[in-house]
Amino acid sequence: MKERIVIAALWIFAGLVFGLLYGPAVLVVVFSFFDRRGGATDWRSFSFNHYVSLAHDDTILGALGNTIEVASASVLIATILAVGLAYYMRLDQRRGRSYVEFVIFLPFVLPAIITGISLLTAFRQLGVDRGLVTVAIGHIVIVIGIIYRMVMVRLEALETSQIEASADLGATHLQTFRLVVVPQLGSAMVTGALLAFTISFDETLVTFFLVGDEPTLPLRLWAMMRVGFSPEINALVTLVLFGTMSLAVLGAFSLRRSVVKQRAV
Template sequence: MHSEKASFGLKAAAWGGLVFLHFPILIIFMYAFNTEDAAFSFPPQGFTLHWFSVAFARQDVLESITLSLKIACIATLIAMVLGTLAAAALYRRDFFGKEGISLMLILPIALPGIITGIALLSAFKTLGIEPGFLTIVIGHATFCVVIVYNNVIARFRRTSHSLIEASMDLGADGWQTFRYVILPNLGSALLAGGMLAFALSFDEIIVTTFTAGHERTLPIWLLNQLTRPRDVPVTNVVAMLVMMVTMLPILGAYYLTKGGEGVAGSGK
């Protein structure tokens, strides 16, 4: 009879993997509170919140944060609408070209970001659209749609169609059925998809580099800071903020969709 508990070696390997993945992040967290303004003085000389006040007093930091939040919110809203409509159209009925459409919906998240960025930039240049705020939103929405689509179609597949039929039999029209039956069932999937899409958009840099033009989102600001070693403490503070803003929605989405791993298309 096999034990359900993992062996000591397997546990050690799992913890070792976690430490390997998260040790660089812990370093950034630690030096965000360091009293020294040197790049990395080990061990840290003390604990201070001074660099937080310095970071949030800088206009360039606040402008980059505001821009990234605006882009993430708009891209997430677009993705939630388009991803939900696409999932509703594809989850149940079979028709010619369905698999091809599904592949095209999922492809942006599978392609390397540099390929997506070059393709979007070429398309915008061909159409005579100058890179800027609008092009960043469109670029982010292309891969955010996939996240929402995967979550919503998984929930559709777990929702019994008999509920919809019962609603229609009781006299509800299409809008009432959607509002009182379908939408409540999709609630947590929509929320999880939206949170994941927001997190991905907020810290996206590769596609943004090609579509930003003169705009400077927070990840681009961080990239530019690598050439300024005297600003390392402020950079660590902003990097920690980015990690917190993206980590919390991802954790929330995980708990909202937990238990759906066995559903094809769950996007987990």
């Protein structure tokens, strides 16, 4: 009897936690289909008008496009650099690995305001104008540590006998990397890239110091807080939420498929 009470209490507590975490997101999705009149929600006004208005809002769509462009470019470049660097450090146990990892992880560990000011100062000293390129570089500096760590963990679990066998068969380091190592890093690369994309998409403080005349979506929303959000924002948040959930599902299926293949081998 006591065990059932404890289990029921845990289920209630878990329900409250999930309600607090996801309740606001559910409300945003619901309000994206209804109008507010006189400070109250008109439950008889169900429509897709906010989504139609969003499709014609060039300001919000432009900021969203900048955000996706920066996140995609930074994640792609960071993934290439992280995979190559992790393989180089893992190969023959290169010296100085701890120092290299310290440099990679430091921008992610430091407060974002320190990273942002440091990058801004560096770009000013180099005479580089602020813009989406500088924002992408700043995001690469932040997210490369995440991808590097996930790839390195997978590399350390990889049997060295496979690399040695490839070398014994006459393959070069590049061929071994391309044909033996990369196919087994798929799950780590996908997981790291998804997490890095989420961080880049949501990054605000570092972007604030490096952005130019083309703001990203977080900065656009930050600016709108002073005057209040328009109803189209609920529709935008709903679309971003479902897009993020779709990426998470795809990542989970990719990870599951990779695990199944490894077990089959």
